[in-house]
Amino acid sequence: MQVWTVSNQKGGVGKTTTVVTLAGLLVKRGYRVLAVDTDPQASLGYYLGVDPDELPGSLFDLFRGHDRLDLAQVESVIVPTGTPQLDLLPASTALATLDRTLGTQDGMGLILKRVLAxxxxxxxxxxxxxxxxxGVLMINALAACDRIVVPVQTEFLALKGLDRMVRTLDMVGRSKGIRYPFTIVPTMFDKRTRASLQALTALTQKYPRELWHSVIPVDTRFRDASQAHLPPSHFDAGARGVQAYDQLLDALLDPQGGAHV
Structure with missing residues (x-):
């Protein structure tokens, strides 16, 4: 089982779109996929048509009951989506309280890894x-994964968020004695704008080894797919954004493909 974490310390860069699109493309290739929402805003669930307020349980319940975790408890909070072979481990707003209520307890950084096992x-x-x-949620996501995908909107402020994310990966990795493999993915690229072109040039110069060789373009079909509560690959397989993510998936699945450290 491959586990990929999609992360960046800046919002609005395409993390949820990246998760949903890659998940849909994996399903189309015959994979059984679990999407895990560790964001208290629960955007992933809403995208897939799942309202966390209407669910009997969420990831928060697994954290709260971490000292008595078992398979039945984990399975009780995983829900199917409208896409066959794609399940969701949903978030809830209560996750926002984790750092304050449970973050200092021993072993809190490995709960998600235990759940996925x-x-x-x-x-x-x-x-x-x-x-x-x-915080504790990001630490769990990093500890549970084999690879980190870092979407970066191709604009100046997003590059600053990327620098923070890379420093975090270095800091957390050094504390654990490991180096996290990560791939930087330029998103929301618009070749007509100077800002996108300059940002891509800056990424190429600063992160030549970690940067994926292509870009995810601006594509209104992503927004349309979210309104339909479907992975973009299932909403419009021919969309240019979906085709770009399909190329990214090829690189991520190939041990020799894609940029990574």
């Missing part, structure tokens, strides 16, 4: 959507 027999791939804040 329990359902590894059910899925071929897991994609984790992260909040844009360094």
């Amino acid at each position: 329990m359902v590894a027999h059910r899925y071929d791939a897991v994609l984790i959507d992260c909040p844009p804040v360094l």
Whole structure:
């Protein structure tokens, strides 16, 4: 089972779109996929048509009951989506209280890894959507994954968020004695604008080894897909944004493909 975390310490850069699109494309390739929402805003769930307020349980319940976790408890909070072979481990607004209420307890950084180990027999791939804040949720997402995908909007302020994210990966990695493999993915690229072109040039110069070789273009079909509560690959497989993510997926699945450290 492959586990990828999609993370950046800046909001609005395309994290949720990246998770949903890659998940849909993996499903189309025959994978059984679990999407995990660790963001208290629950954007991933809303995108897939799941209202966390109407669910009996969420990821928060697994954290709260971490000392008695078992397979039945984990399975009780995983829900199907409208896309066959794509399930969701949903977030809830209560996750926002984790750092304050449980963050100082021992072992809190490995709960998600334990959860995913329990359902590894059910899925071929897991994609984790992260909040844009360094805390117990991001630490869990980093500890549970094999690879980190860092979407970066091609504009100046997003580059500053990327620098913070890379410093975080270095800091957390050094504390654990590891180096996190990560791939930087330029998103919302518009070749007609100077801002996008300048941002892409800056990314190429600063992160030549980690940067994916292509870009995810601006595409209104992503917005249309979210309104339909479908992965973009299932809403409009021919959309240029979906085709770009399909190329990204090829790189991520190829051990020799894609930029990574």
